[in-house]
Amino acid sequence: MFGKKKATPQIDKDQLELIENAQRRIRQKKGLYIHFVIFLLGAVFLILANTVLGIGKDITFFGKEWFLYAILFWSFLFVYHVFNVFITHKFMGKVWEKQQLEKLVAKQQVRIDALKTNMIKEEKHVAKSDVFNTQQTQKEILNSNKQELTIIVAAAENDAIGKGNKLIWHLSDDLKRFKSLTNNHHIIMGRKTFESFPKPLPNRTHVVITRQPDYVAPEGVVIVNSLTDAIEASKSDAQPYIIGGGEIYKQALAFANKIELTRVHEDFEADTFFPKLDLSVWKETANTFHTKDDKHDYEFSFLTYERK
Numbered sequence: 690m691f692g693k694k695k696a697t698p699q700i701d702k703d704q705l706e707l708i709e710n711a712q713r714r715i716r717q718k719k720g721l722y723i724h725f726v727i728f729l730l731g732a733v734f735l736i737l738a739n740t741v742l743g744i745g746k747d748i749t750f751f752g753k754e755w756f757l758y759a760i761l762f763w764s765f766l767f768v769y770h771v772f773n774v775f776i777t778h779k780f781m782g783k784v785w786e787k788q789q790l791e792k793l794v795a796k797q798q799v800r801i802d803a804l805k806t807n808m809i810k811e812e813k814h815v816a817k818s819d820v821f822n823t824q825q826t827q828k829e830i831l832n833s834n835k836q837e838l839t840i841i842v843a844a845a846e847n848d849a850i851g852k853g854n855k856l857i858w859h860l861s862d863d864l865k866r867f868k869s870l871t872n873n874h875h876i877i878m879g880r881k882t883f884e885s886f887p888k889p890l891p892n893r894t895h896v897v898i899t900r901q902p903d904y905v906a907p908e909g910v911v912i913v914n915s916l917t918d919a920i921e922a923s924k925s926d927a928q929p930y931i932i933g934g935g936e937i938y939k940q941a942l943a944f945a946n947k948i949e950l951t952r953v954h955e956d957f958e959a960d961t962f963f964p965k966l967d968l969s970v971w972k973e974t975a976n977t978f979h980t981k982d983d984k985h986d987y988e989f990s991f992l993t994y995e996r997k
């Protein structure tokens with residue numbers, strides 16, 4: 690059961706190749722020898738066919754019998770065979786094949802590398818043109834004299850604007866201002882802000898941005914899949930308002946001409962923030978302070994910023 694394992698002779702790859710080579714050479718030489726024998730027999734047969742059996746007795750070319758030409762032609766074939774076995778084989782043998790294969794593989798590799806480089810260049814080009822297109826759209830919207838795209842937001846001193854998809858404070862006069870400014874206008878918002886309302890606000894066209902292709906909303910609400918589409922959908926309005934939330938404000942700052950900011954003079958814990966305003970881009974054009982009172986728990990200011 691546990692008898693000795695038979696030792697199998699191990700042949701490495703090079704040895705195997707040498708053996709195969711030798712076998713191939715033997716086969717080639719054998720083939721040549723057989724060809725020689727057939728050639729001799731064939732030549733004798735052709736001579737006898739003509740001289741003894743009288744086949745094609747009357748066929749001559751340039752005064753010589755046809756079998757002489759046939760034997761001559763066959764001799765050429767045989768010489769060619771000899772040449773192949775002993776001469777061509779030397780420089781078109783296995784080594785030559787290997788070299789040719791390596792050359793071809795190297796050429797293909799060069800082509801593949803060139804294609805890869807081209808593809809990388811193309812990708813960079815496409816990326817550049819995407820950035821270019823976005824910048825163009827931004828320029829077009831900013832330079833359009835027809836529209837005053839306005840961001841409206843209430844933000845704390847620490848730029849907090851919301852928590853748990855809700856506003857953090859209740860400031861009655863701020864809501865009144867929001868209502869009066871946005872009344873009869875398009876209001877552009879992110880899907881989350883839209884869902885934070887109990888129902889759509891009256892007298893306003895709601896434009897809701899979502900990446901969901903099949904988002905369903907009540908009748909009259911316009912659903913779009915990008916901020917630029919939202920701006921396009923509000924084209925008929927001379928002053929559409931971007932009303933939040935955090936994600937949309939971040940993207941809209943590049944397109945807006947005006948910001949109506951209610952600055953609540955407190956810091957609040959929050960999960961959504963308004964981006965820091967770059968005062969090299971925005972200049973303050975109006976500022977109205979509002980004190981604390983029985984309807985307002987915090988001091989706040991109505992600030993207007995316009996693009997410089």
Ligand SMILES: NC(=O)c1ccc[n+]([C@@H]2O[C@H](COP(=O)([O-])OP(=O)(O)OC[C@H]3O[C@@H](n4cnc5c(N)ncnc54)[C@H](OP(=O)(O)O)[C@@H]3O)[C@@H](O)[C@H]2O)c1
Binds near residue numbers: 843854913938
């Ligand atoms: N203080 C204020 O003045 C004020 C005003 C408004 C809101 N808020 C507060 O802000 C918070 C909500 O803000 P948020 O940042 O969480 O959400 P949001 O900006 O209201 O909405 C985000 C959603 O908008 C869609 N969206 C964003 N960018 C998009 C794009 N480029 N293309 C297509 N769709 C895009 C996505 O919807 P899908 O996930 O459906 O794809 C995304 O989940 C709440 O707490 C709210 O109370 C505060």
